[in-house]
Amino acid sequence: MKLLTKVSLLAWMWLALSQASMAQTTDPVRTELDRVFANLNRTAIPTGVLQEYGVAFANLQQF
Numbered sequence: 001m002k003l004l005t006k007v008s009l010l011a012w013m014w015l016a017l018s019q020a021s022m023a024q025t026t027d028p029v030r031t032e033l034d035r036v037f038a039n040l041n042r043t044a045i046p047t048g049v050l051q052e053y054g055v056a057f058a059n060l061q062q063f
Contacts, residue, residue, distance in 0.1 A: 037050065 040050075
């Protein structure tokens with residue numbers, strides 16, 4: 001029983017640490033978009049939506 005507990009604890013720790021290391025990777029496209037839009041005056045955007053900032057998953061013209 002102790003061996004099973006130790007193995008499960010080690011497996012859980014390995015999974016948690018591997019997820020934490022993957023979370024720290026940065027997307028170069030997102031980094032560049034952040035840099036380009038860093039000095040943007042957000043008060044000049046009444047809708048709060050920037051089409052150029054996001055990745056196009058849907059046709060925003062429909063909305």
